[in-house]
Amino acid sequence: MDKTIYKDVYVFIEQREGVIQSVSLELLGKAVELAAKSGEKVCALLLGDNIKGLADDCIAYGADKVIVADSPQLKHYMTEPYTQALYQIGVKFEPSIILIGATTIGRDLGPRLSARLSTGLTADCTALEISDEGNLMMTRPAFGGNMMATITCKEHRPQMSTVRPGVMCTAPRNESRKGEIINFLPVFDSSKFRVRLLETVKEERNLVDITEANILVSGGRGVGNSEGFDKLREFAQTIGAEVSSSRALVDAGIVGHNRQVGQTGKTVRPDLYFALGISGAIQHLAGMEESDYIIAINKDKYAPIFQSSDLGIVGDVKKIVPLLTERLKR
Amino acid sequence: MKIIVCIKQVPDTTEIKLDPVTGTMIREGVPSIMNPDDKGGLEMALKLKDEFGAEITVITMGPLKAEAIIREAFAMGADKGVLLSDRKFAGADTLATSNTLAGALRTMDFDIIITGRQAIDGDTAQVGPQIAEHLDLPQITYVEDVKYDGNRKLTVKKATEEGYQILEVETPCVLTVLSSANKARYMSVCGIVEAFDKDIDIWGFEQINVNEKKLGLGGSPTRVAKSFTRGAKSAGQLHEVEPHEAVEIIVNKLKEKFIIR
Amino acid sequence: MDFSLSKEQELFLQMIREFAEKEVKPLAAEIDEQERFPMETVKKMAKLGIMGIPFPVEYGGAGGNNQLYSMCVEELSKACATTGVVVSAHTSLCCAPIWEHGTEEQKRKYLPKLASGEWIGTFGLTEPNAGTDAGGQQTVAVDMGDHWLLNGSKIFITNAAYSDVNIIIAMTDKSQGTRGISAFIVETKFPGFSVGKKEKKMGIRGSATCELIMENCIVPKENLLGQVGKGFGIAMKTLDGGRIGIASQALGIAQGAMDETIKYTKERKQFGKPISAFQNTQFQLADLETKIQASRLLVRSAAWKKDQKLPYSTDAAMCKLFAAETAMEMTTKAVQFHGGYGYTREYPVERMMRDAKITEIYEGTSEVQKMVIAAHILK
Numbered sequence: 001m002d003k004t005i006y007k008d009v010y011v012f013i014e015q016r017e018g019v020i021q022s023v024s025l026e027l028l029g030k031a032v033e034l035a036a037k038s039g040e041k042v043c044a045l046l047l048g049d050n051i052k053g054l055a056d057d058c059i060a061y062g063a064d065k066v067i068v069a070d071s072p073q074l075k076h077y078m079t080e081p082y083t084q085a086l087y088q089i090g091v092k093f094e095p096s097i098i099l100i101g102a103t104t105i106g107r108d109l110g111p112r113l114s115a116r117l118s119t120g121l122t123a124d125c126t127a128l129e130i131s132d133e134g135n136l137m138m139t140r141p142a143f144g145g146n147m148m149a150t151i152t153c154k155e156h157r158p159q160m161s162t163v164r165p166g167v168m169c170t171a172p173r174n175e176s177r178k179g180e181i182i183n184f185l186p187v188f189d190s191s192k193f194r195v196r197l198l199e200t201v202k203e204e205r206n207l208v209d210i211t212e213a214n215i216l217v218s219g220g221r222g223v224g225n226s227e228g229f230d231k232l233r234e235f236a237q238t239i240g241a242e243v244s245s246s247r248a249l250v251d252a253g254i255v256g257h258n259r260q261v262g263q264t265g266k267t268v269r270p271d272l273y274f275a276l277g278i279s280g281a282i283q284h285l286a287g288m289e290e291s292d293y294i295i296a297i298n299k300d301k302y303a304p305i306f307q308s309s310d311l312g313i314v315g316d317v318k319k320i321v322p323l324l325t326e327r328l329k330r
Numbered sequence: 331m332k333i334i335v336c337i338k339q340v341p342d343t344t345e346i347k348l349d350p351v352t353g354t355m356i357r358e359g360v361p362s363i364m365n366p367d368d369k370g371g372l373e374m375a376l377k378l379k380d381e382f383g384a385e386i387t388v389i390t391m392g393p394l395k396a397e398a399i400i401r402e403a404f405a406m407g408a409d410k411g412v413l414l415s416d417r418k419f420a421g422a423d424t425l426a427t428s429n430t431l432a433g434a435l436r437t438m439d440f441d442i443i444i445t446g447r448q449a450i451d452g453d454t455a456q457v458g459p460q461i462a463e464h465l466d467l468p469q470i471t472y473v474e475d476v477k478y479d480g481n482r483k484l485t486v487k488k489a490t491e492e493g494y495q496i497l498e499v500e501t502p503c504v505l506t507v508l509s510s511a512n513k514a515r516y517m518s519v520c521g522i523v524e525a526f527d528k529d530i531d532i533w534g535f536e537q538i539n540v541n542e543k544k545l546g547l548g549g550s551p552t553r554v555a556k557s558f559t560r561g562a563k564s565a566g567q568l569h570e571v572e573p574h575e576a577v578e579i580i581v582n583k584l585k586e587k588f589i590i591r
Numbered sequence: 592m593d594f595s596l597s598k599e600q601e602l603f604l605q606m607i608r609e610f611a612e613k614e615v616k617p618l619a620a621e622i623d624e625q626e627r628f629p630m631e632t633v634k635k636m637a638k639l640g641i642m643g644i645p646f647p648v649e650y651g652g653a654g655g656n657n658q659l660y661s662m663c664v665e666e667l668s669k670a671c672a673t674t675g676v677v678v679s680a681h682t683s684l685c686c687a688p689i690w691e692h693g694t695e696e697q698k699r700k701y702l703p704k705l706a707s708g709e710w711i712g713t714f715g716l717t718e719p720n721a722g723t724d725a726g727g728q729q730t731v732a733v734d735m736g737d738h739w740l741l742n743g744s745k746i747f748i749t750n751a752a753y754s755d756v757n758i759i760i761a762m763t764d765k766s767q768g769t770r771g772i773s774a775f776i777v778e779t780k781f782p783g784f785s786v787g788k789k790e791k792k793m794g795i796r797g798s799a800t801c802e803l804i805m806e807n808c809i810v811p812k813e814n815l816l817g818q819v820g821k822g823f824g825i826a827m828k829t830l831d832g833g834r835i836g837i838a839s840q841a842l843g844i845a846q847g848a849m850d851e852t853i854k855y856t857k858e859r860k861q862f863g864k865p866i867s868a869f870q871n872t873q874f875q876l877a878d879l880e881t882k883i884q885a886s887r888l889l890v891r892s893a894a895w896k897k898d899q900k901l902p903y904s905t906d907a908a909m910c911k912l913f914a915a916e917t918a919m920e921m922t923t924k925a926v927q928f929h930g931g932y933g934y935t936r937e938y939p940v941e942r943m944m945r946d947a948k949i950t951e952i953y954e955g956t957s958e959v960q961k962m963v964i965a966a967h968i969l970k
Contacts, residue, residue, distance in 0.1 A: 079459075079469055104490050108471045111424070111456035115463035120425060120551030123454035137555065144343030144450050146355050149557040156551035194468035196498040198485070203493040215589065239589055257510075258491070263453075272587065282346075293587070294566075295580065301570060310566035311583060319573045320580075327577050328590065401602060517606040519640035519653035519663075526599055 003096075006157040008065075009035045010095040012086070013046045013058055014105055016077075020054055022211075023101030023165035028062040030128055030168040031099060035064075037130040040096065043067060047085055049075035052181075059179035062171045067093065067182045073190070076200070077105045080193050083112045085186035090117050092184075095158045097136050099128075102162035110162040120153035121160040126167050136161070144263060146282055166211045166267045167290075203256070208242060210259055215241035215272045218261055218288070221248040222277020222298060222317050229254050231321050232276060238328040244268065246284045262287035277317040280305025297321075331384040331478075331501075333375040334438060336431060336445040336461070337368040337403060339396040343450045355559060364399040367446025371507035373514040375444050376407045378478055385409050387438065391419060391430055397530055404525035405517035412438075416534035421547030424452070428460030429549060433540025434533060435465060441501040442484070447472060447508050458506035468499050471506040603659050604666065610639070611670040619671035622797035623942050626789075628753055629674055629797055637708020642681060646690055651703030657832075661839040661894040668843025669850070672946035673797035675843055679836030680749040681705070684954075685712025688758050688829045689776065692817040701756055701776060710755035714833075715745035715777075715803045716826050723959055725760075726769045726823065730805065732761035739775065739815065741808040744787070747953070751786050752799035755779055759805070760826050763819055774822035776814045783808030794945035833954045834907040835897065838890045841911070841918035841950035845883050848918075848925040848943045852876065855929055855938070872928065879921050886914040905967040912960035915950035922947040 009031040014021040024044075031042040043065040044058035055066040067089055073081045090098070090113070098113075100106040102124045114121035127139035131152070136159040139150045153159040210216060217236040223229050229249065236243045245255040247262055261268055263283040273291035278284060280296070280303055288294070289308050296309035297317050306312040313320070341360045364372075375386050387410040388403040390396050400411035412434065419430050435443060443465075448455035455471070462469035474494065475487040482500045489508060517525075535542065543549060569579060584590045596604070614635055622629050636642055644660040646652025660682060668675030686705045689697060704710040721727040730743025741761055748757075757777045764771030777784060787802030817825050853876070856867035866872050889910035896903035922944035926933035933940045951957045 104472050104488075107455050108459060108469070111454075111459035112463050112469065114456075115425065115428065115460040118425075118551075120423065121454075121456055122552055123424075123456055140453075142451065142453055142557070143341070143346060143355065144453070146343060146346045147557055147559045150555045151552050152555045153552045192466075192468075194499060194503070195470060197495060198498055199496040200490075201493045201495070239584065272589065295583065297576070301568070306566075306568055311579070312566060312568040313576045313579065314568065314570040315573055315576050320576050323573050323577045324580060327581060328584075398602075401598070402605075405602060405606070516610055516639055517602065518638075519603070519606075519644050519655050519659065520648060522599060522603050522606060523654045523659075525602065 001155065001157065003157060006094045006096040008041045008043050008095055009097045009099065010043045010045055010093075010158070011063070012098065012100040012106070012109070013044050013054070014101050014103060015046070015048050015051055015054060018048070018051060018054070020057060021101060021103065021165075022170070023103060023106075023163070025061045025170040026165065026168035027099045027101060027163055028058065029171035030163070031097075032062040032171055034097065034128060034130055034136070038096075038134055041065060043093070043095065045069075045086065045089060045098075047074045047082060055181045059177050060173045060175055062177075063179050065180045065182060067184050069184045069186055071186065071188075073188055073193075076197055077109075078193070078195060078197060079108055079112055080195070081188060082109055083116060084188055084192070085184075086113050087116050088186050089184055090158060098158045098160045100160070100162045102164050106162045110160065114160045117158065117160075119156040119158055119160060121162065122151040122153070123162050125161045125163045128161065128163070128168075135159070141263075141286060144283055164267055166269060203258075208258070210242055210244045210261065211266050211268050213242035213244075213268070213270050215239060215274075216244045216261070216268055216270045216288075216291075217241045217274045217276065218244040218246065218278060219249055219255075219276050219317075220246040220278030220284070222279075223249065224277075224318060226254050228318055231318075231325070235321050235325045235328070238325055241272075241274075246278045275305050275309060276321065278305055279303045280308060331378065331382055331442070332387070332440045333378065333384050333442045333444060334387045334389060334435060334440045335368070335372045335375050335403070335408070336443065336457070337372065337388050337390050337399055338365045338446070338449050339363070339390065339392050339399045340365045340449050340451045362395070362398065364402055365446050365449045366509035367448055367507060369446070369514045370509035370511045371444040371446050371505070372403055372406060372408065373512045374473070374476060374505075374507050375442075376515065377512070378442075378476070379407065382478060382480060387412060387440075389414065389431065389434060391415075391427060394532075400530050401525045402517060404528050405521035406515055407521060411528070411530040413530055413532045414534075414538070415532055418535045418542065418545050421550065422545065423550035423552045424454050424456040425460060425551055426545055426547075426549035428457045429464060429540055429544040430538070431457065432461050432464035433538035433545075435461065436539040437537070441482075443467070443502070443504045445504065445506050447506045455506070458504060462504035465504070467502055467504050469504045469506070470497055470499060473505045473507045474511045476505065600659065600662065603655075604662060606639075607641075607663050607666040610635075611666045615667055615674050616670040619673075620936065620939065620942065622671070622673060624936070626791070626796045628799045629671075629677065630753065632674055633677060633708060633711065636678065640707075641678060642708030643686060643702075643706025644682065646686060646702060646706045650690070650698055651706040653706075657835060657894040657897045658891065661835055661890055664836050664839035665843040665846070665890075668840040669847035671797075672840060672844050672943070673795045675840040676749060676795055676798050676837075679833065679840055680714065681712045683833040683836040684714030684749075684829055685754075685756060685758055687832050688714070688774065688816060688825055691828065692774070692825050693776075696813065697776060697816070705756060711750050711753050712756045713748050713750045713754040713758070713803070714829065715748050715757050715759045716830075717745060717747050718743065719746055723956055725826065726772070728760060728762040728772055730759065730761040731765075732763050732773060732775060732810070734763070738812055739810040741775065741777070741783070741805040741810055743805055745803040747790065747800055748803050749798055749800055749953075751801035751803055752789060754786075757784075757803060758816065758829070759803070760822050763822075767820060769823040770820050772822040772826075773819050774816040774825045775810050776816050777805075777808065777810055781808055781810060792949075794942070794947070794949055830954055831904045831907045832897065834911040834960075835890065835893050835903075837950055837954045838886070838893070838907070838910040838914040841914035841947065842883070842886050842890055844943050844947050844950070845879075845886065845914070845918040845921040848922045848940055848947075849876070849879060849883060851938065851940055851943075852925045852928050859930075866928070875924060879917070879924060882913075882917040883921065886910065886917045889913055905964055908955070908960040908963040911950075911955070912957050912964070915947075915957060918947040918950055
């Protein structure tokens with residue numbers, strides 16, 4: 001194939017109810033870096049209904065071009081309408097790279113689109129680079145996070161990647177940036193729209209996003225039970241922190257899945273992460289080891305968490321946390 | 331109703347330990363299991379079978395030892411099993427894998443194809459949706475629950491970051507299921523005893539319907555350029571002290587970081 | 592002579608180990624503390640066919656064999672000896688005699704519900720004055736023409752408080768001695784049948800061990816099990832099978848205690864090193880490991896012989912004798928290796944030691960086993 005006809009780094013802008021998701025801004029930031037290395041441009045793919053207004057935000061965060069597909073059929077994300085639209089854009093504009101946030105939407109869309117374009121897709125990437133030959137090097141965790149693999153897609157275009165939220169850095173917003181807006185009208189085959197959305201429900205307690213928190217107080221099995229976790233909440237309140245947990249407390253029904261940190265939960269990079277009663281299994285570390293500073297408390301001095309923590313205390317969380325809260329309230 | 335469940339045999343990655351000296355993965359002694367999301371998918375199929383009656387076929391692409399998870403599926407209640415095994419399939423990335431599975435599925439009758447959301451070794455979550463694309467079927471991913479009206483309609487609960495969605499689709503379709511959707515049943519004793527009486531169909535390239543160019547290494551657009559283990563982070567300070575001392579150490583650190591005054 | 596596990600056995604072990612770990616182990620300390628019968632576990636086990644492993648599918652069983660049944664009791668007992676004996680007593684002492692000696696009608700009437708776990712079974716042989724001297728039966732069964740009338744009481748009956756069906760051994764003709772003893776299938780709901788006080792025990796405290804009382808208990812004629820006068824033989828053969836179950840229980844207890852001890856001795860440090868580094872620990876654990884493996888081979892061999900329909904009575908006695916002694920020794924040492932912690936309820940080994948003791952006593956004391964073995968080799 002003649003790879004030279006494929007150009008530029010395209011970023012799928014995920015918007016939910018007219019709000020651009022942070023991961024897409026992170027990807028624009030990364031795309032700017034990647035495009036700079038290969039001397040190419042950054043193009044945002046904005047799909048939705050009545051979302052033209054968001055095009056300027058895309059430009060402010062790094063896009064040189066924004067392809068806008070504005071249609072009632074694209075109001076809510078559904079696999080087939082979005083895949084059809086992006087496929088047609090892909091065929092017409094011939095991107096070299098397409099980046100998609102690895103959200104539930106991205107991981108539904110990415111493989112369907114890449115299969116339709118008969119190209120390769122690398123999932124859940126945590127690092128992206130352009131090699132000297134000009135190929136995209138996509139690095140991602142595998143084996144439950146026990147190892148990293150760098151993947152390439154040399155002979156197919158576009159090179160596609162879903163990228164883990166919370167890892168790339170958003171570029172600072174720059175109002176003075178200029179960019180081109182291209183309107184694209186997809187030609188839909190609605191006979192293929194075979195799934196109907198009946199209802200979207202937000203779970204009450206889901207209103208907090210732990211990936212936005214600066215300080216996280218996170219509990220694990222050593223916390224014990226709900227009463228124990230309530231004590232963590234109290235402590236967290238004294239320092240303006242959010243609470244989160246390892247998988248153990250989520251499986252036990254004490255904490256909601258939206259507060260789970262780890263391989264099958266969220267990746268967080270707060271300034272300060274308290275690992276309380278958490279052993280530090282690889283699956284959990286995968287979600288928090290990039291935190292700026294980690295303080296761990298665990299009864300077991302051989303707990304693996306201490307290999308990753310900056311400050312470790314061997315002790316009983318159930319004893320220390322209430323004393324800590326009391327001390328801070330004074 | 332006919333349901334096909336795609337399952338994969340994977341190393342139990344939660345049991346993998348790293349060599350403390352070299353940092354490499356210790357793979358010996360790590361048991362092979364049925365991928366948890368796939369087991370969730372099988373349980374979902376079994377629940378539909380319990381309620382409506384269905385014939386469940388499990389299919390896996392893997393080496394001959396993957397037979398073990400087909401036997402396990404039989405013991406849980408699956409009716410038929412297919413093992414896709416052929417040198418031509420080796421070295422496949424997700425696109426080639428999905429093409430191989432689609433090649434087999436094309437030759438089979440089904441109302442619903444169920445896959446797990448993702449495997450705990452590859453962690454890609456791509457094969458299910460890619461199969462749906464190759465077979466031109468509607469897909470719903472991150473499935474937590476499904477209700478069937480007994481005719482062709484499925485009402486599906488899909489997990490999202492903020493909660494869930496309720497969607498409707500008609501068979502035939504592809505669903506990718508989360509292990510958290512249900513508590514998979516144990517194998518029954520009778521199931522285990524009878525599991526070895528059933529035949530497993532072993533299919534190679536000749537038995538499936540797909541262009542050979544799409545298989546194996548040759549059909550894989552993505553390649554692994556390199557793989558490595560993360561370097562172990564160097565350990566920080568460790569204190570074994572009484573609770574009130576621990577409190578003082580933490581309070582001082584909070585002051586140092588300007589979190590409190 | 593193939594000593595390896597078959598694929599079926601491996602798959603079975605995978606299932607029963609996961610079940611024991613996730614469903615049985617978390618309750619073990621609680622049911623011991625509260626002396627509570629694990630009914631919720633029995634219901635889960637029933638659904639999986641665990642309450643009727645060695646019986647054919649057409650009679651409600653799981654279509655397995657005694658080898659799988661023995662492995663089952665071992666794995667359950669490793670996590671909780673109470674749960675192990677619930678299955679063992681039910682299977683070997685109530686289901687098995689009906690399967691082995693019952694008429695077709697009796698099998699069709701009782702086995703499906705017992706093997707499926709819908710009903711729970713017991714075996715009533717032991718009386719206040721008839722333990723090791725089981726022939727001294729004082730419970731009597733009188734032929735009233737159109738029914739049997741039973742009077743008497745049984746003690747130390749496992750599963751009693753929750754049973755639906757009971758195999759009762761009673762004297763039908765005192766003048767004939769042991770040849771005047773017969774066996775009966777007695778449903779708990781028969782008039783005149785009641786369950787007496789629950790014993791407070793040293794171990795297997797979750798197991799409901801009670802008296803069974805028959806006061807003019809009316810038993811239908813068709814519920815005679817086997818022939819008149821053949822009851823003692825039925826009881827002895829039933830106990831042979833039960834001994835494989837109890838040996839499996841003892842083996843499981845021993846293995847559980849060994850696993851705990853290995854874990855603890857590797858973690859516990861004194862004098863600057865883990866106590867597993869001391870030769871005292873190593874040599875004792877080596878001896879105990881050898882005895883546990885030897886127990887296992889004796890149990891497997893007895894179960895194999897029973898499955899092959901070969902005589903296995905002496906093998907059953909030997910495996911029970913040896914496994915029970917090993918369990919007692921292993922658990923006592925386990926507490927010792929755990930030191931002060933082993934004496935507290937924070938660790939499971941004190942419970943395992945209390946549980947192990949009964950395996951040297953019930954279904955024939957170790958002394959009885961020696962009598963059986965000696966009688967065989969010296970005949």
